[in-house]
Amino acid sequence: MLLARMAEAVYWAGRYLERAECTARFVQVHTDAHVDMPVGEDVGWEPLLAIVGVDTEFAERHPSPTEAGGPGTASKLGGADGAGTARGAGGATKLGAAEEDVVEFILHSKDNPSSILAAIAVARENLRTARPVVPREAWEACNNLWLACSDHLDEADSREGRVQWLRRVIAGCQWINGILLGTMSRDHAMSFLSIGQNLERADLTTRVLDVRSESLHPSGGDDPYEVVHWMAVLRSLAAYQPFRRAMPARLQGGSTLRFLLQDDRFPRAVSACLAETRSHLKGLARAEAALDACTNASMVVASAAVPRLTLGGLTEFLDEVQAALADVHDRIDETYFRPTFVGWQPDSVAS
Amino acid sequence: MATVQTHQGRITGGVEAAHDRLAPVDGREPTAAAWPSYDPGPFYDELVGPTGKPREASEALWRHFSDLGPEGLAERQEAADREMRAVGVTFTVYEGTAGVDRPWPFDIIPRVVPSNEWATIESGLVQRLNALNLFIDDVYHDQRSVKSGIVPTELVAGSPNFRRECMGVDPPGGIWAHICGSDLIRDADGTVYVLEDNLRVPSGVSYLLENRMVAKHVFPEMFRHFSIEPVDPYVGRLANLLASVSPSTGDPTIVVLTPGIYNAAYFEHAFLAQQLGVELVEGSDLVVLDDDCVYARTIEGLQQVDVIYRRIDDLYLDPEVFLPDSMLGVPGLIRAWQSGRVAVVNAPGAGIADDKKVYSYVPDIIRFFLDEEPILATVPTLRCSDEDSRHYVLGNLERLVVKPANESGGYGVLVGPSATPDQLAHAAKQIESQPTKWVAQPVIPLSTAPTLCDGEVGPRHVDLRPFTLLGPEGAYVTRGGLTRVARQAGCLVVNSSQGGGSKDTWVVNLDRRGPEGDASPRARGAPTLSEEDPDDDPR
Numbered sequence: 001m002l003l004a005r006m007a008e009a010v011y012w013a014g015r016y017l018e019r020a021e022c023t024a025r026f027v028q029v030h031t032d033a034h035v036d037m038p039v040g041e042d043v044g045w046e047p048l049l050a051i052v053g054v055d056t057e058f059a060e061r062h063p064s065p066t067e068a069g070g071p072g073t074a075s076k077l078g079g080a081d082g083a084g085t086a087r088g089a090g091g092a093t094k095l096g097a098a099e100e101d102v103v104e105f106i107l108h109s110k111d112n113p114s115s116i117l118a119a120i121a122v123a124r125e126n127l128r129t130a131r132p133v134v135p136r137e138a139w140e141a142c143n144n145l146w147l148a149c150s151d152h153l154d155e156a157d158s159r160e161g162r163v164q165w166l167r168r169v170i171a172g173c174q175w176i177n178g179i180l181l182g183t184m185s186r187d188h189a190m191s192f193l194s195i196g197q198n199l200e201r202a203d204l205t206t207r208v209l210d211v212r213s214e215s216l217h218p219s220g221g222d223d224p225y226e227v228v229h230w231m232a233v234l235r236s237l238a239a240y241q242p243f244r245r246a247m248p249a250r251l252q253g254g255s256t257l258r259f260l261l262q263d264d265r266f267p268r269a270v271s272a273c274l275a276e277t278r279s280h281l282k283g284l285a286r287a288e289a290a291l292d293a294c295t296n297a298s299m300v301v302a303s304a305a306v307p308r309l310t311l312g313g314l315t316e317f318l319d320e321v322q323a324a325l326a327d328v329h330d331r332i333d334e335t336y337f338r339p340t341f342v343g344w345q346p347d348s349v350a351s
Numbered sequence: 352m353a354t355v356q357t358h359q360g361r362i363t364g365g366v367e368a369a370h371d372r373l374a375p376v377d378g379r380e381p382t383a384a385a386w387p388s389y390d391p392g393p394f395y396d397e398l399v400g401p402t403g404k405p406r407e408a409s410e411a412l413w414r415h416f417s418d419l420g421p422e423g424l425a426e427r428q429e430a431a432d433r434e435m436r437a438v439g440v441t442f443t444v445y446e447g448t449a450g451v452d453r454p455w456p457f458d459i460i461p462r463v464v465p466s467n468e469w470a471t472i473e474s475g476l477v478q479r480l481n482a483l484n485l486f487i488d489d490v491y492h493d494q495r496s497v498k499s500g501i502v503p504t505e506l507v508a509g510s511p512n513f514r515r516e517c518m519g520v521d522p523p524g525g526i527w528a529h530i531c532g533s534d535l536i537r538d539a540d541g542t543v544y545v546l547e548d549n550l551r552v553p554s555g556v557s558y559l560l561e562n563r564m565v566a567k568h569v570f571p572e573m574f575r576h577f578s579i580e581p582v583d584p585y586v587g588r589l590a591n592l593l594a595s596v597s598p599s600t601g602d603p604t605i606v607v608l609t610p611g612i613y614n615a616a617y618f619e620h621a622f623l624a625q626q627l628g629v630e631l632v633e634g635s636d637l638v639v640l641d642d643d644c645v646y647a648r649t650i651e652g653l654q655q656v657d658v659i660y661r662r663i664d665d666l667y668l669d670p671e672v673f674l675p676d677s678m679l680g681v682p683g684l685i686r687a688w689q690s691g692r693v694a695v696v697n698a699p700g701a702g703i704a705d706d707k708k709v710y711s712y713v714p715d716i717i718r719f720f721l722d723e724e725p726i727l728a729t730v731p732t733l734r735c736s737d738e739d740s741r742h743y744v745l746g747n748l749e750r751l752v753v754k755p756a757n758e759s760g761g762y763g764v765l766v767g768p769s770a771t772p773d774q775l776a777h778a779a780k781q782i783e784s785q786p787t788k789w790v791a792q793p794v795i796p797l798s799t800a801p802t803l804c805d806g807e808v809g810p811r812h813v814d815l816r817p818f819t820l821l822g823p824e825g826a827y828v829t830r831g832g833l834t835r836v837a838r839q840a841g842c843l844v845v846n847s848s849q850g851g852g853s854k855d856t857w858v859v860n861l862d863r864r865g866p867e868g869d870a871s872p873r874a875r876g877a878p879t880l881s882e883e884d885p886d887d888d889p890r
Binding site for chain 1: 436437438439604607612621622624625628629630631632633635636647648649650651652654
């Protein structure tokens with residue numbers, strides 16, 4: 001027996017843990033890549049804000065007097081100006097957001113309800129609610145992660161300390177995952193946790209591709225920094241080594257996109273996340289609508305002519321994938337978390 | 352779990368003056384090595400005898416602490432604090448309207464009780480809970496105890512804890528109060544008293560279990576040397592008890608009903624559900640349909656629930672019957688329980704046996720229903736409704752503890768010796784205008800135990816809450832309990848919400864020392880700790 005409320009709690013715990021881990025990796029890889037690029041060639045720190053989806057919130061808190069665009073500019077960084085100015089985004093570094101501000105905002109700012117620290121706190125609260133259905137050690141590991149991260153906030157604000165702090169986040173999330181894999185029964189609670197993780201993973205992969213490729217795809221093949229950028233994309237999804245082993249071909253936009261969207265074996269590729277989601281849904285009762293939505297999302301991803309997308313239409317395509325993913329969430333939400341059985345009184349359920 | 356104990360002197364029957372007992376005890380020898388300056392004063396100390404030497408059951412512990420020294424102890428205290436924090440053992444305190452989670456305060460120096468002494472306490476608690484259950488069942492059926500004059504009619508009819516809806520209901524085995532968390536205290540001459548029978552939703556058992564887990568990590572060597580009775584079987588016994596009252600024949604579906612994550616005891620509710628392997632539900636997760644069955648809203652639809660271990664007070668259980676605007680309860684729950692389709696633990700109405708006035712009748716209740724003499728002492732309690740008693744109470748207010756008869760959690764308690772003249776006058780007025788609402792007790796000088804405070808070890812007052820289970824298949828008492836300790840010197844308030852701490856309680860079997868224990872006749876090769884399986888299977 002699994003209460004609807006518990007299913008929802010573990011689902012969100014799964015999503016937020018995944019979000020914390022992935023975001024930590026984005027920041028880590030972005031910091032590394034940033035250091036690699038010659039001054040004036042880097043893309044600044046705004047893309048991070050766009051990937052995490054907090055560019056507007058950040059702009060509200062850190063108004064940039066020299067930037068006329070105001071809120072929302074960051075997400076359109078470079079791309080809108082066409083090929084010639086793709087790297088013109090480098091100019092935005094001088095005008096754009098300061099590294100410290102962006103990193104602080106994404107890591108732990110109190111102004112950012114989607115910060116890494118906030119994601120860990122939400123995961124922790126959900127695991128606390130769901131304590132009866134998750135292994136005790138998993139809750140303890142999450143509690144420890146939250147304590148360790150809150151205790152070392154001062155570390156997070158320097159480049160050297162930041163590496164340690166982010167590593168702690170990634171290791172902590174992996175620790176929890178390891179406990180779940182090694183000690184949790186493959187029951188319904190585990191299914192909802194995994195579904196949450198996989199949907200979040202798929203969503204974040206599409207966001208990375210969306211933001212990164214906007215500033216990259218127009219440049220064609222002779223860009224000396226293109227490879228560095230795509231390597232960063234892969235690394236930020238922990239996909240560089242798996243990609244190299246799976247696709248020894250020249251690293252470029254088309255093959256990277258295909259790998260991250262359509263590979264069936266790499267656990268952060270969108271189609272692999274959807275396959276995993278489907279296998280968990282199959283074990284649940286009344287999953288028809290959610291399974292349909294999941295199959296639809298898989299079809300959207302599988303049927304894409306990926307190499308052609310690098311020439312145009314990628315953003316629209318990724319929007320379509322994100323909408324399909326959101327649909328899977330909605331079906332799960334209405335079927336399992338807010339069901340309408342006999343005797344169910346939705347108005348008596350306090351949110 | 353909120354008993355305020357604020358007893359400072361001792362007056363028995365109003366004859367003995369408090370200062371007689373507070374005078375220093377003569378002929379004391381210098382204290383043993385561990386803390387040369389340790390001096391419990393006029394109080395009974397749980398670890399140190401009147402000569403200043405450790406009691407027999409505490410000798411090994413005392414020696415070990417001498418070896419560790421103050422720094423060694425401080426290190427272990429830090430390790431314990433770290434573990435409590437990491438494991439996430441918290442309790443909620445309210446600051447204004449906001450609940451704040453605090454790490455559970457745990458003092459590493461255990462309280463030691465010899466097992467022969469515990470055996471007496473154990474049988475006394477079982478006797479008491481048996482008698483109280485017979486009383487509750489009687490109240491809701493024939494009321495023989497009232498008719499034969501053992502208790503006055505108004506004790507039952509006038510009690511705010513009496514539930515009309517319970518009349519004639521037959522819970523499985525005739526048991527109403529399945530889980531009891533008694534508050535025990537010890538006075539200066541070592542007598543153990545039951546101060547309160549908490550029969551409604553007693554809490555604290557999770558902290559008792561967590562304290563033991565941390566203690567084992569902090570003093571693993573002591574658990575090898577000593578034969579310390581395990582506390583783990585509690586969860587298995589509780590699971591058996593819950594299953595045994597199920598109205599259905601198949602595998603029962605058991606749930607723990609919590610008011611929710613913002614309740615002060617939420618940690619415990621989640622802990623118990625996890626340990627029992629059952630769902631933790633809120634009122635909104637349950638629904639009672641027209642068939643009078645209770646169902647849980649699960650991902651697979653509605654699933655019938657057989658047993659509810661409720662951690663919500665009676666009045667919030669069912670808005671159809673009790674407080675209509677309660678958001679915590681389940682409409683129709685009482686109807687389902689009355690029809691026998693679901694078991695509720697503790698049963699609604701069990702609180703009738705848990706108020707200060709009934710408390711004063713418990714010795715008579717035991718004699719009436721069991722035809723036995725009470726094994727454990729009850730604190731002499733004067734009922735202000737009685738004219739002679741009232742006269743005495745009003746004349747001796749400054750030496751008594753005055754309590755409202757029907758409150759729990761220490762609300763409205765007046766401690767005579769520490770009250771201001773205004774407070775005394777106010778209390779006198781209240782007693783005169785509503786005498787039936789008040790009882791008075793002598794001030795009991797609580798026993799002390801050595802406690803680490805700011806790097807020093809000093810005597811601090813303690814009480815003890817063991818847990819007793821009673822089901823159709825028998826009774827079980829935890830071996831040990833939650834020892835609560837006041838952290839200020841001389842302070843008699845042990846509530847965690849008032850800055851009190853807690854200790855592990857070791858029931859030590861002196862005839863069965865562990866394999867490495869010294870002076871053991873059957874030392875080598877003997878089973879560790881105890882012959883009982885500490886991992887009692889939950890079902």
